[in-house]
Amino acid sequence: MTKKTEYRLKDRDIRTGLIRHLSNLYFNDPDTRILREFNICEGNARIDIAVVNGLLIGYEIKSDSDTLERLPVQQEVYNQIFNRIIIVVGKHHISTVADAIPPWWGIWRSTRLDGKVLFRIFREAEDNPIINPLSLAECLWRDEALAVLRDKGLVSGLERAKRAILREKLASALSCAELNSIVCSYLKSRVDWSIVLPRE
Numbered sequence: 001m002t003k004k005t006e007y008r009l010k011d012r013d014i015r016t017g018l019i020r021h022l023s024n025l026y027f028n029d030p031d032t033r034i035l036r037e038f039n040i041c042e043g044n045a046r047i048d049i050a051v052v053n054g055l056l057i058g059y060e061i062k063s064d065s066d067t068l069e070r071l072p073v074q075q076e077v078y079n080q081i082f083n084r085i086i087i088v089v090g091k092h093h094i095s096t097v098a099d100a101i102p103p104w105w106g107i108w109r110s111t112r113l114d115g116k117v118l119f120r121i122f123r124e125a126e127d128n129p130i131i132n133p134l135s136l137a138e139c140l141w142r143d144e145a146l147a148v149l150r151d152k153g154l155v156s157g158l159e160r161a162k163r164a165i166l167r168e169k170l171a172s173a174l175s176c177a178e179l180n181s182i183v184c185s186y187l188k189s190r191v192d193w194s195i196v197l198p199r200e
Helices: 011-025 071-078 091-100 133-137 142-151 163-173 176-189
Strands: 033-040 045-052 056-062 084-089 106-113 116-123 195-197
Touching: 011 033, 011 045, 011 056, 011 106, 011 116, 033 176, 045 071, 045 176, 056 071, 056 176, 071 091, 084 091, 091 106, 091 116, 133 163, 133 176, 142 163
Parallel strands: 056 084, 084 106
Antiparallel strands: 033 045, 033 195, 045 056, 106 116
16 A cells, blocks of 8 residues: 655645634734735844734744745844744744744744645744844835834935934934834735735
8 A cells, every 4th residue: 555645734824824824814904904914123034924014923834845044043133123923834843943943932833734734833923022123124114214204303404314313313312023013014014015804
């Protein structure tokens, strides 16, 4: 009797299932945006899916067909930005990933059943204790950063400044919590962007 080969989930399997799952989860929440392939830290890294509401929640996919070579670098960058981070894995990586990431990262295990990809919480995500305000400010475009500084009465002498200077000013002048709220607000207000939810 031939042994049936176990199906190894690929990136596209998990990604499609995760977008569907999150879209259903937040469908009735008008304050939530779901973004795909969200560039962070000046485009030096990109997380697979980001959920933006009152928090920034990042979802990184590591399918059974992926390696974990980039995870240390991704981990270093994601830790600077997101309030919570969840890594979504197949069966193949579950043990290795649990030992490789910070204890406050969440872990979701993905499985395939009757042609559908399902998700089980292996470990709950906790709040990120090490967010970097400057990296958070780098999520803003230059005109957005300038608008915030104007609103806060902090724009004097900075109208023509490069965006790096504007972001440094924001990071030094605002609390991390206030900056997080501002970044979330701007990310949700952008149009013609990588938005999955809400659907047009």
